Structure formats: structure tokens, C-alpha cells
């Protein structure tokens with residue numbers, strides 16, 4: 496715990512979300528998905544609506560992309576692109592089941608005046624693996640995004656891109672194991688990373704909040720921060736308490752239905768960073 500709790504400041508954000516109208520789990524591309532387990536689309540929609548309303552209540556702007564039939568994972572907009580300084584690097588998905596989402600995102604960014612919209616030339620699952628942290632991008636690899644995509648992001652965005660290797664298949668995207676809290680503060684679950692990546696994270700963020708296994712396993716790190724308010728899955732109670740000790744305001748949200756697809760609040764939220 497810090498000696499003096501710092502004052503945290505919220506910055507209004509612009510997010511892209513997709514209503515889970517067609518949400519279901521009828522294939523398994525991550526260890527959380529079980530097509531045998533029933534899903535309740537109406538409940539997923541209610542949980543999503545609560546998340547959407549909470550962003551608006553906290554003063555954020557939410558834009559919407561239309562859900563398409565046959566793309567049940569489209570609710571996880573974080574995977575559709577990475578957007579920085581008005582440039583959108585649109586995802587190229589590892590699994591064919593999600594490939595159709597790339598066209599939908601590309602069309603959305605083109606229609607909304609982004610100054611550069613580029614389709615990734617390598618497997619790149621958007622903000623699932625490329626997290627903007629101030630003037631750098633933290634980039635995950637190991638299960639989904641190809642390391643070559645990190646170099647492509649560096650070239651397009653012109654910022655430092657640091658590669659981090661994930662080693663536990665349950666934490667298959669970087670945003671399941673690490674959340675950016677503000678430009679220079681993060682929280683993460685060390686065991687999800689290779690020893691080299693753990694050492695890099697320790698040196699970059701000596702005052703990071705370290706999540707325990709129980710909180711990581713309920714997707715507590717799949718969180719969205721505006722610099723002060725942090726939305727995270729409701730069962731991650733110890734992590735919420737750690738956030739409060741560090742001056743953040745935790746907002747527990749019930750995303751139990753959306754977790755059946757292997758995604759939480761962050762997965763449902765792509766940050767748009769205009770020029």
C-alpha cells in the first residue's frame with residue numbers, strides 16, 4: 496500500500512461497444528467457452544446495457560457498432576482494432592469464426608472519418624493484446640496476436656511497443672492478465688507472463704498493483720479505467736479493495752453471462768482515441 500494515497504483523476508473517454516443481440520457460445524476457441532453450457536442472450540443484453548449505462552453515467556461517450564448475425568463474439572469490440580491518434584489498426588483474427596468482424600470494424604472506422612484505417616497484415620486481436628499505456632503500447636503474444644503485429648503497430652503508431660509473452664492459456668489475451676489504470680500505472684497477474692516479461696513489467700511498473708490468482712481467475716484484470724473509476728467483474732473483491740487502497744474507485748459489474756464467451760468489461764469496450 497502506498498504511504499500516501501494519490502488523488503486519481505478521471506479523463507472522459509470515447510468507447511465503441513456492440514450490443515450482444517446475437518451472443519451465444521456455439522464454438523470454443525478459448526478455455527472458458529463451453530458450447531454445452533446454455534447461454535441466456537437476454538441476460539447478456541441486460542448485463543451489457545448496465546455496463547453501457549454506467550459508462551454514460553460516469554461521463555463517457557459510447558459509440559455503437561451494429562451487431563451482425565453469425566458473429567456471436569462481436570460484443571467483444573476490444574478485439575476489433577487498436578485506435579490511437581485517429582489511426583485504426585483493424586484486427587486480423589486468429590480463428591476463422593471471428594474473421595467476419597474485421598470487415599465490420601473496417602467499414603465502421605471508414606464511415607466514421609478516421610484518418611487512417613489499416614487492416615493488420617498479421618494476426619492481431621486489437622486491444623485484446625495491444626494496450627495503450629500513456630506514450631507506449633504494451634503488446635501481448637503467446638496465444639493470439641503474432642509478434643510481427645507488434646512491429647506493425649510500432650510502424651503505424653510511431654510509439655514504443657513493448658512485447659509481453661503470455662504463458663497460461665486461460666489468460667490468452669493481454670487484457671485478461673493486465674489492465675492499464677492510467678498513463679503510468681497498471682495492475683497485472685504475474686503468473687500469466689513468462690519470466691522475462693515478469694521482469695520487464697517489474698522494471699517498468701515497480702508500483703503496479705499485483706492481482707492474486709483468485710481475482711485473476713474471475714477475470715478481475717479485464718477491467719476498464721478512466722484514471723479514477725475502474726469497472727471490473729463483481730467477483731474480484733480483493734482486487735477491488737486493492738484498487739480502493741490505491742485511490743481508485745472500483746465499480747463492480749455483473750458480467751457473468753458475457754464471461755461464458757471468455758470476455759469481461761474490457762473485452763466489451765474498445766477505446767477510441769481520435770486525432
Ligand SMILES: CN(C)C(=N)NCCC[C@H](N)C(=O)O
Nearest residue numbers: 525571623668756757758762
Ligand atoms: C479479454 N478478452 C479475452 C478479450 N479481449 N476478448 C474476449 C474474446 C472472447 C472470444 N470468445 C474469443 O475467444 O476470441
